[in-house]
Amino acid sequence: MIDGQKLMQTITDELNRYLGLGYDQARTMPSEFYTSVELLALEKERLFRSQWICLGRSHQVFQPGDYFTTELIGEPLIVVRNSSNEINVLSNVCRHRGSILIEGSGNTTTFVCPYHAWSYNIDGKLRRAPLIESRADFDQTECRLPTFACETWGGFIYVNLDNTALPLIPQLGGLNELIKHYHMDDMVELHSEESIWETNWKCLTENFMEG
Numbered sequence: 001m002i003d004g005q006k007l008m009q010t011i012t013d014e015l016n017r018y019l020g021l022g023y024d025q026a027r028t029m030p031s032e033f034y035t036s037v038e039l040l041a042l043e044k045e046r047l048f049r050s051q052w053i054c055l056g057r058s059h060q061v062f063q064p065g066d067y068f069t070t071e072l073i074g075e076p077l078i079v080v081r082n083s084s085n086e087i088n089v090l091s092n093v094c095r096h097r098g099s100i101l102i103e104g105s106g107n108t109t110t111f112v113c114p115y116h117a118w119s120y121n122i123d124g125k126l127r128r129a130p131l132i133e134s135r136a137d138f139d140q141t142e143c144r145l146p147t148f149a150c151e152t153w154g155g156f157i158y159v160n161l162d163n164t165a166l167p168l169i170p171q172l173g174g175l176n177e178l179i180k181h182y183h184m185d186d187m188v189e190l191h192s193e194e195s196i197w198e199t200n201w202k203c204l205t206e207n208f209m210e211g
Contacts (some may be wrong), residue, residue: 008038034200043201048073052151052158052168055079059155059188060105061087065122068105072161076100077148078111079157082123089159090124091146101145111145120145154184 011032018029033039053072056079060068067080069092076092078101092101099115102108110127112119119127124145132138149160151168158168197204 005038007032007036008042011036011039029202034202040200044073048161050160050162050165052160052165052171055089055157055159057155057187057189058087058152058157061157063107065107065109066105067102067108067122069103072159075161077159078102078145079150079159080122084123087150087152087157088123089148089150089157091148093145094118095126095143095145096129154179155187156184 011030014030015033018027021027055070055072055077056068060066061079061081064081064083064085067078070077070079078090078092079087080090081087093099094101094113094115096113096118097115099113101111101113101120109122110119111122116130118129121127124147126140126143126145129138129140129143133140149163149165151158153169153172160168
């Protein structure tokens with residue numbers, strides 16, 4: 001059996017060695033960089049869960065009540081514009097029995113679980129819990145949908161599942177000045193499609209960065 005901790009140390013040492021090479025000595029990453037289950041678990045925790053990840057465009061939730069659903073490293077999410085005209089990212093899992101609340105996209109005032117009809121306002125607050133809300137020991141305020149850190153920049157919606165992350169905008173440095181003539185806030189999506197690739201995410205990223 002492979003020692004996961006030892007493998008991770010080997011990969012880390014190798015990556016640090018590569019980082020010390022000059023540009024004229026650049027080479028492809030070691031194969032474990034793309035195949036290691038342990039490394040992927042670390043990437044999920046430190047990159048996809050702890051960093052800001054783009055989920056879509058703000059025009060997808062143009063009006064209060066507009067929403068779309070998505071998923072990030074196994075976390076089902078609802079992106080919704082609330083009644084205060086703010087964009088929120090909520091958990092798409094009912095607090096009762098863990099059912100997915102809603103699928104696709106649309107406009108609504110309430111998210112209703114298809115399992116036992118628990119319903120939530122679009123800000124995540126529990127609205128109704130049939131057959132249980134009358135119990136004396138039931139605290140409805142403790143059953144709101146978890147809300148994740150969300151920011152928008154250039155018309156893009158970003159989420160951070162960690163909720164302890166530093167604000168996004170200061171991390172972008174002078175990027176606003178660099179792309180100001182593109183008027184990204186005014187851009188509207190005309191077409192989208194989804195492709196599922198049976199490969200490590202870094203293979204896809206590296207190929208699109210070439211050329």
